[in-house]
Structures are given as C-alpha cells and as structure tokens.
C-alpha cells in the first residue's frame with residue numbers, strides 16, 4: 001500500500017516491508033526554510049517520487065531490476081517542514097536513526113541541503129569510520145550564513161566537523177571558504193568541476209574515501225543544461241554520464257551506507273529534471289546493490 005500523502009518510489013506496491021527483506025528506505029523531507037535564492041525545494045520530494053512512478057524499473061546498464069533488493073517509501077517528514085533548522089536537523093537525525101535500526105540503507109530525498117546534517121549525524125553514530133562524498137557546485141563551507149550554522153550554505157562545514165569529507169564538482173565558493181580549505185582544513189579534498197570534466201581525478205575520488213561512505217548529491221553538481229531545477233544553478237557542471245561513472249566507481253570500491261538527493265526545485269511544466277533526479281536515485285541504488293554483491 002502507498003503511504004499517506006505520497007506515492008511510493010518507483011510506483012512499487014504490495015510488499016510487506018515489516019517481514020520481507022528490504023534494503024532501501026526512501027525518506028522524503030520537504031524542507032526549504034533556509035533557501036537563499038529560489039524557494040521551492042519543498043516540492044522536490046513529491047516531484048521526484050511522482051516522476052519515479054513512470055520510470056522503467058529495469059536497469060539497462062546493470063542488466064537487472066534494482067528494486068528486487070527491496071525499496072520501501074516512508075511518509076513525507078511533514079513534521080519538519082515548518083521547524084527552524086536546529087529542530088529540523090534533530091527530526092531528520094531521529095528519522096534516519098530509525099531506518100538504520102532496521103538495518104536498511106537510508107535514501108533521503110530533499111528538500112534543501114541543510115537536511116544532510118541530520119542524516120550524517122545519525123550515520124556517524126553507527127559508523128565511526130564514516131566519510132562523506134559531496135557532489136555539489138558549491139563548497140558549502142561557511143561557518144554561519146544569515147546568522148545560522150544550519151543554513152544550506154554551511155552544510156559541508158558541519159559535516160567536516162563530524163567526519164572526513166571529499167567534495168566533487170565545486171565551482172562556486174567565497175574567498176573565506178577558499179582560505180579555509182587552504183589553511184584551516186587542508187585535509188578536505190576538493191575536486192573542482194573543471195578537473196572532473198577534463199577527465200582528471202575521476203578514478204582518484206574513491207581512494208580518498210574511508211571504507212564506509214555516505215554520498216550527498218546536491219543536484220546543482222549537474223550542468224544547468226541538464227538540471228535547471230535547482231535553487232542556485234551554476235554553469236559548467238557535470239554531465240549525466242560523468243556523475244554515473246563516479247557513483248559506480250565509488251559504489252564498487254567502497255561500502256555506500258546511504259545517500260541523499262537534495263535541492264530539487266521543480267519547474268512547473270518541465271518534468272525532465274524530476275525524471276533525472278528519480279533516475280539518479282534509482283541508478284545509485286543499482287550501483288549499491290552491485291557493490292554489496294561484489295563484496296559478498
């Protein structure tokens with residue numbers, strides 16, 4: 001049965017997730033209270049889930065149906081929608097911890113990027129050796145922004161206080177953030193978009209990560225020509241196959257213990273970005289399955 005207020009990821013129905021083995025739990029978090037430019041990421045989870053019901057569930061690259069590993073869709077975390085960021089982060093952390101307690105892989109659908117702080121907080125308690133791979137146009141390393149340490153522009157700074165961080169696709173940061181990377185936290189590894197597009201560094205990324213990895217995907221890592229539906233689009237981003245190549249490489253070489261897809265800010269009348277986001281989440285579930293199988 002579908003859960004209240006939302007369609008199930010992939011249009012999947014009729015599975016009893018209490019008794020059957022299920023690998024993934026999709027948690028939709030419709031939150032955009034700290035958005036600085038365009039609001040609208042609140043509508044991201046519904047748009048992604050709706051688009052996902054129209055996808056083919058067969059993966060032509062992996063030659064299998066990734067959903068067979070089990071994908072449950074949780075109710076929208078509506079209770080977080082109107083909360084101030086610190087309270088919202090606590091709710092997201094508690095919801096993620098519930099997923100982890102069931103032994104499932106959290107797949108969190110945003111919503112704006114600030115939700116990731118709560119997800120990583122929960123994962124870190126279970127996986128002390130966790131590292132985070134951030135795909136993003138922005139460094140997000142500000143200490144505070146608009147008087148808040150939980151603003152979406154600060155998400156990577158908060159993550160870097162919890163665990164090792166590798167950034168990919170960055171092409172927008174402030175002088176202070178560049179200075180922070182250079183002098184205060186040189187252990188943060190940042191691969192700029194131009195380096196990835198030139199084909200440099202693609203294979204190095206997994207080597208920089210610890211054995212257990214959480215992947216946070218800000219959709220603005222993509223070029224706006226393929227992903228215009230984000231709150232803060234930046235030119236010169238990655239293409240579809242570049243991102244997939246990176247995700248597959250990391251999923252095979254490291255244990256991906258969860259991921260999120262954030263900052264989908266739907267454009268009325270243009271469903272292509274919603275489909276991209278849905279397919280991206282499903283592709284990564286397939287890669288995670290492949291990695292788990294290879295490791296058995």
Ligand SMILES: [Mn+2]
Nearest residue numbers: 137138218220
């Ligand atoms: Mn971003």
